[in-house]
Amino acid sequence: MTDKNLSRLPPVKSVLESLVQNGVKYKVYDSVRVEPTDSSFKDAISFAKKDSFDVFVAVGGGSVIDTCKAANLYACHPDADFLDFVNAPIGKGKPITGPLKPLIAVPTTAGTGSETTGVAIFDYEPLKAKTGIASRAIRPTLGIVDPTHTLSMPQRVAANSGFDGSNPISDVWSRHALNVVAKFMKRAVRDPEDLEARSSMHLASVFAGIGFGNAGVHLCHGMSYPIAGNVKTHSAKGYSVDHPLVPHGLSVVLTSPAVFNFTAPMCPERHLDAAEILGADIRQVKREDAGPVLAETLRQFLFDLQVEDGLGAVGYSSDDIPALVKGTVPQERVTKLSPRGHSEDDLAELFEASMKLY
Template sequence: MSFPSIRVAVSAASRATSLLRTVQFTHPPSCPCHSNPSHHHHHSPSSSSRLSQHVRHLATPLDPSHQKEYAFEMAASSIRFGPGSTKEVGMDMKNIGAKRVCVVTDKTVKKLDAMRNVIEALEREGVEYTIYDGVRVKPKDSSIKHAIAFAKPYNADAFLAVGGGSVIDTAKLMNLYCVYPEADFLDFVNAPLGKGLPIAKPLKPLIAIPTTAGTGSETTGTAIFDLVSKGAKTGIAHRHMKPTLGICDPLNTRTMPSAVHASSGLDVLCHSLESWTAIPFYERTPRPTNPINRPAYQGANPISDIFSLQALRSTVKYLPRAVKDPEDFEAQSQMLLAATLAGVGFGNAGVHLCHGMSYPISSQNTDYKHQGYAVDYPIIPHGVSVAVTAPAVFKFTAASNPDRHLAAAEAFGKDISNVKKESAGEVLSEAIAEFLVALGDQPRGLKALGFNSGHIEGLIEGTIPQQRVLNLAPSLSKELGAEKEELRKLFEESLEY
């Protein structure tokens, strides 16, 4: 290659790098070699030697395990939003050629209009179906395995989930293990609790019809459950798991009790806050050796930001109205839309500390039963378990990016015009606490859920395995000892607010 052609190649690489910079909200390293912490430049007065050195950087393959990420992907289900759209699902199944459909729901939702409309729609189009109504609210690995055992012999062409996040997540896993019938249950479960293998082939079509406004599971490739033997919540996350279509019909959320509106909405609140404040995608390591290994949760990126911030603003505006007045259909509809927006945001950027800490809070609960939930076993709703640590968490993470935390505080209605950056965490923490208190009937800390300082060690041990989300937490130490001390402080501060 001649010297002029080298110069052209480097110039083109520089232009491409500049273009990448323009779509990112801060400036990551301009060249892959610059993001290598073990690389050292040896400066030379000779411009030609510097040029040839740069060309070698571009041409020499580098060890991706030491490299930061340089790309992000955007994946979300197709979404149909509108009152009455549930009635179209029979035509949807016929359009994709599904002749045998496994309908997944729970015993409460089975009695509601949403299911009645689904069955009428399938029968109108002559689509054969079977119903599995054994989904457990807050699924355990045992309830997931029971559902998979039901689905395998039926050999469905497609799956249809009608219910909240527990139902949709269970349907995703039924679909996965029907396509991989010989797989061990832990093969795809997130590491280190499972093997974390990538899902190498597409799954069968799955249409999700949410009846709650919270999880955003209709848009994401994530499914969460209790791994009882480990005393921790975990899950499986991959783009192939996302539903083919999410039908978001606001008529289906009108049956939610006020307590379910509140806790579901708090999940939306934390989805949006956590994905907005997660580490930037280009700070995540290691860089995948193959794009199939790029995780679903990638860190904040310019596209997820748009969805996350809008979901936060909508939740602050409409959740108090939806909880206060069950007849406020505008607020209910806007919360369903916010849940979906947040699903697109966190389904690509990921969540971090509130969710990582919530999993042991939920799974180690022994006797707390949240009011308004019609179950005969102890339950801390997911939205409650994530929100209870939020005031402490965002006070802690603010130092990583004060501007983002101040923007979040502004979404809560705070005047940030004269707030110093070092006060960003306190201002946002206070805004979240005030919002939770004003919502009413929310436990003001872990003590109200039955935990005390003697439980903190167990909660820490249940949080440490959640590396999939902890790796996206800004400000959190990477060394295990320091990480544990920071988590201890966060749990202590979350005992009451």
């Protein structure tokens, strides 16, 4: 499984050549949608159900790998209703009890970590909300992480996928990932031929995936789902798609300065560690200033990478905040992991603070 754009590029060609050389029969599905929807998942599921495939291979970024996870799941559970395994409260959240076919993930972006996680995210169009399927059962059997597969990744795709990997600030895996991101992300975005930087970001994606696969994510991700799901007209640079799009990594990172300013009082030391890793001089910083310091460090990092100037730059205004809050509330699976409790008023303030970054 892959998408239309990748189907013409070297990563897919190399995978198909390998299959041919080893006498493996295959069929290609190249209709994966960037930022999948329930409709696009169902189309891939329909394809997967038509034949009795022994193995699934996903060649692409998080959208491709997540779509392939869903296709594998429902092909192996053909009698299940689509919402059976979708996370509550949108779906029924039923446990996955039966075996799935092996799934080999070949990531072509660096940041989503989808090759290491048991999560498949999509836009549920009837509610204009992002949700997903979360179970260790759908985690890929094998991830083949080849940094040369990222060399064809456009600059903005490299930036937006990298932000997904840079966001978790927890445990040893994520700390190491953040160190790598701080050192190599700007190089990887600015020079597609920088193999050391692209290789390092690919490895950081794996580390981050292991990190947030265990520790979880919280407000930035929960708030990102309605940001991506309610997109109106924004056209993401570097993406060959025919629909409005706020890429997942971008939707996550736009709220990060406000969110980490908000959560800092619960653990100032770890927030200051993150600021230092990203380049801040924290020697004279007081614990109570951890939030503002990390927030400003993140803003500078995003500015240096020419990231859009807040939610306002991707088509939102203060009038949209009630809908954004409404779309965040059902994401309790992740938002409840926030180190600081929050109300709907807090969420509204965080969205307002994220309208403009610079």
